[in-house]
Amino acid sequence: MDTIKTRFAPSPTGWLHVGGARTALFNYLLAKQAGGTFLLRIEDTDRARHDESAVEKIIEDLRWLGLEWDEGIEVDGDNGPYRQSERLEIYTEHIGRLLNAGQAYYAFETPEELDAMRTEARAEKRNFRYPRPDPLPTAADADKARDEGRPVVVRFKIPGRDVTIRDEVFGEVTVAAAEQDDFIIAKTDGWPTYHLANVVDDALMGVNFVCRGQEFLSQTWRHVLLREAFGFAEPRYAHLPLIMDMAGRKLSKRDGAVEVHAFRTAGYLPEALVNFISLLGWNPGDGRERLTMAEMIESFSVNRINKANAKFDREKLLAFNTDAVAAADEGRLLAGFKDYLSLNETPIPTDDDSLLLHLLRINKGFRTFADIPTKCGVLFVADDAYDYDEKAVKKVLARGDGSGYAMLEYLKAKLADCEWTEETLQALIEGICAEKSIGMGKVAQPIRVAVTGSTISPDIYNTLVILGKGKTIARIDRCMARKG
RNA sequence: GAUCCCAUCGUCUAGCCAGGUCCAGGACACCGGGUUUUCAUCCCGGCAACACGGGUUCAAAUCCCGUUGGGAUCACCA
Structure with missing residues (x-):
């Protein structure tokens, strides 16, 4: 019997769609498992709709997903050319x-x-x-x-x-x-x-x-x-079987991203996406859900492909990504984070690996790379360039007796005299808690709201260290000033 | 409309082919609780399905028929 030779033959109309990605993945798995060949051919016989840039987009997406082909466009072989227009x-x-x-x-x-x-x-x-x-x-x-x-x-x-x-x-x-x-x-x-x-x-x-x-x-x-x-x-x-949206309709852009590239831009890891789409219409049959590419290759089988259409559940994809992030080593995360940043506008300096690594470490538990700028982006903007979330201000600072503002005033003086390291700041803040017999929230939250405008940031010590003493004081001043 | 295909928790699915071990298992979501200086993570518990109707059989989620529902195709697009 001949060895298996599969192919993915997309028509270049734009970025790779998740449905196409799954087709490519299954063809890839089929070939790899059998030690066969996975071929990529471009089907561009429709001259009217031809979009040359789409060829590059599809190639880029497939490579990002880790679906390298053995024969076909760009890698060549004995049966070319590999685009139908030629x-x-x-x-x-x-x-x-x-x-x-x-x-x-x-x-x-x-x-x-x-x-x-x-x-x-x-x-x-x-x-x-x-x-x-x-x-x-x-x-x-x-x-x-x-x-x-x-x-x-x-x-x-x-x-x-x-x-x-x-x-x-x-x-x-x-x-x-x-x-x-x-x-x-x-x-x-x-x-x-x-x-x-x-x-x-x-x-x-x-x-x-x-x-x-x-x-x-x-x-x-x-x-x-x-x-x-x-x-x-x-x-x-x-x-x-086909992949549908949550309403059971054909997957369309209407209710969210359907293109592989959009998930990349949104901060997803390719291994999470690949793992997730592998389970749309197939499963290894032993209860495992989190699978590496090697595991998928090993356990893939056409016999276990379902007949019923599947719905694309973004919530579950997010859960897969959260787990993939937790399982990834730092090198993997750094590369992924840099890729994410290169695709998005961000106030975070992108050329300092040790800073990026630090952000990755202090944000453990993040779900997509987008969570990091959401949580830390404000630390890198100008001191007057962030907005205050009035709900947070009201809850933490302005509420009731105004003890939040009083605490902030008190803290400002203490902070101004404090040596600026994670350890010294921790000693300072914990000392205040002990001295006044109050919970950490009473101290950390007023500072957090003052320097970030919201209740969302990394732990308070890292937040302050990244900001630096000067900006911390400046931001507290700004906060006090707007109190009116 | 015609033809074909499909049908288990809200979702992805296990079980079905080789009927009993299934008052149906796992995961996501959701709800409740816990951990935590915020957010997120994490931990524990709970809710929740065999589309319906016949039949075959001692026994059906599993086999058969019908109904209903959903999908695909019916292009000088791929």
Whole structure:
């Protein structure tokens, strides 16, 4: 038996979608587990929608996720080129082959005429099937039509028999001959349609395991028939259940990020995202949920792929990320944090590794990298550039007898004389608590609100050390001044 | 509308193929409690599902049929 060769064949329309990421991941796992090959091909036969920058985006996202391919665009191989826009001759030759063998023929309808036929079929509550002319148009007819300015396409002449697809997830699915029709394989502009290019490329590139979204299952009969016409071997098929939003609708941008890149920008770790999407439609079967890529490769199995659609639960993804962060070592976190910062506007200095490492350490328990600027960003802005959260001010400083402000006034004097290290500040503040027999909250909170404008910051000692004495005093002054 | 596919806690799912060990297990969310100088983390406890109706069987979440619900496809987009 040949070794497994899978592929991910995205159409470049933008950043990689999480659905596409899962398809890529499963293909990757399938290949890696079998010691096979994972191939990346770009399907860009739609010249009108072509977006060159999207190719780079997809490549960047796949690499960020850790899904490196063994063959394909950028890494090359023996079966290139790996973008369909560079393979026109191959498709033209194959279409010609079908034409010569009488397995395909020319058609000349305009989109309007086709629409009218479809509308009519619909009105009669029957499925539209392209009416095959008899006799079939010749090449001369095609030339004539072209001269008359009519669109010329090539349609595949279906053999007219039922087609059964043996899918490794959904089982045997049969499409009756009556449900098929002579579909287009070459467009007016001479480029092949998806079905033809996809089948030809998979066969020529040696792909023998096709794993893709379920939306293709009811179209696979076209691929089976095309392969048969060319004499290509059948690959194994595994269609994947779809990923929906929480309302059960097709995952759309409407209710949050759906692009891999958006999660990267939002401060997620790729291993958390990969782990999470691996569990959308699959699981190892032994109760484990947190899996490394190596563990996924080891335990992956098509037999355990589900048939029911899955919903994309962002809350659970967040929980996965929280755990991934807790499990990551400092080197990993530093690299991830720098990547996050490079993608976002931030007041945090990005060139000081020891500072970044320190921020990582004092923020243990953070859920995404975005939590760090949320909590510490204010420490790096100008002393008059942060806002006061009135609710926090009221609760901590202005409430009741104004003891918060009184404490702040008292603390300011003490702090002004204090040596500025974590230890000395801790000794000072704990000393005050003991001396006055009050809880830590009574002391730390007034300072926190004064110097950050909110009740959210790292522990008070680190907050003050990062700020420095001068800025701490300046901020307390600002706070007292606005008291009015 | 036609064709095909799917159906276990709110969500991801285990169990189903080889019926009994399941008054259905885990995780996320949620609720309650605890730890903590804030936020977050963390710890403990709780709530919560076999879509419905028939059938087969001594026995059904598991097998069969139907109903209902959801999804996909029906493009010169992939």
